[in-house]
Amino acid sequence: MTDQSRMRSIRTPALILKRRDFGEADRLLTILTPFQGKLDVIAKGARKLTSSKTGHVELYTRADMLIHRGRDLGICVQAEMTAPFLPLRENLNRGAHASYCAELLDRLTAEGETDAGALFKLMDDTFIRLSLEDDLRLTVRFFELRLLDLVGFRPELLNCVVEHEPLLPEDQFFDNASGGVVCPRHALRGTALVPLSMDGLKLLRHLQRSTWKQIESLKVPPQIHEEAERVMLGYITHLVERRLQSVDFIRRVRDLA
Numbered sequence: 001m002t003d004q005s006r007m008r009s010i011r012t013p014a015l016i017l018k019r020r021d022f023g024e025a026d027r028l029l030t031i032l033t034p035f036q037g038k039l040d041v042i043a044k045g046a047r048k049l050t051s052s053k054t055g056h057v058e059l060y061t062r063a064d065m066l067i068h069r070g071r072d073l074g075i076c077v078q079a080e081m082t083a084p085f086l087p088l089r090e091n092l093n094r095g096a097h098a099s100y101c102a103e104l105l106d107r108l109t110a111e112g113e114t115d116a117g118a119l120f121k122l123m124d125d126t127f128i129r130l131s132l133e134d135d136l137r138l139t140v141r142f143f144e145l146r147l148l149d150l151v152g153f154r155p156e157l158l159n160c161v162v163e164h165e166p167l168l169p170e171d172q173f174f175d176n177a178s179g180g181v182v183c184p185r186h187a188l189r190g191t192a193l194v195p196l197s198m199d200g201l202k203l204l205r206h207l208q209r210s211t212w213k214q215i216e217s218l219k220v221p222p223q224i225h226e227e228a229e230r231v232m233l234g235y236i237t238h239l240v241e242r243r244l245q246s247v248d249f250i251r252r253v254r255d256l257a
């Protein structure tokens with residue numbers, strides 16, 4: 001069998017999450033596809049001005065790609081942009097929010113998980129919303145909660161994580177380590193708990209259980225937005241660090257073997 005026959009070609013929609021220079025003329029892309037999951041592919045000649053077949057590999061766009069998959073990296077041999085999401089590159093603030101969402105998805109997912117249809121739809125919808133919506137924070141919080149559902153880190157917002165009793169309508173705390181709300185009676189002093197007001201919790205619950213249609217016109221007071229952002233960023237930072245540590249750990253074990 002030759003190398004050629006072992007190669008497999010796929011044509012797929014792809015969202016471009018990350019892009020680095022690779023060698024003299026190529027680019028290494030991290031893309032998200034609905035049926036092959038997240039992949040790293042090389043876009044040959046993508047940095048040459050004259051390159052036409054893979055010329056449209058801008059960040060935070062959707063493209064139809066033809067990819068040759070070898071044993072190692074895939075090679076993108078054709079890319080045709082199907083959604084440019086222009087505001088994400090023309091507006092610094094929108095671009096920064098898109099960059100955060102793309103990086104978060106990248107960090108919380110593994111490569112090659114094939115059943116990624118829901119993830120793909122979420123990322124695509126989020127790029128659309130970040131291009132159009134006024135309240136970018138609402139868009140990002142909604143994205144975070146959906147993403148955490150899909151990757152298995154759904155925060156517990158209905159019951160206290162200590163004894164699982166239903167929460168009373170009062171101010172609570174959030175515990176990053178156990179991934180949920182702790183009631184004031186179980187909140188031990190000296191532990192790293194984050195205060196979460198009743199209104200802040202209401203917003204997060206609403207976002208967690210609703211569709212985008214149900215929340216898109218929600219008007220959120222700035223201080224509630226700030227609180228929800230603080231709590232979510234704290235939890236997500238905790239998850240990403242834990243994940244990085246476990247990846248690090250796996251690498252060290254592999255080096256020993």
Ligand SMILES: [Zn+2]
Nearest residue numbers: 160162183186
């Ligand atoms: Zn409790």
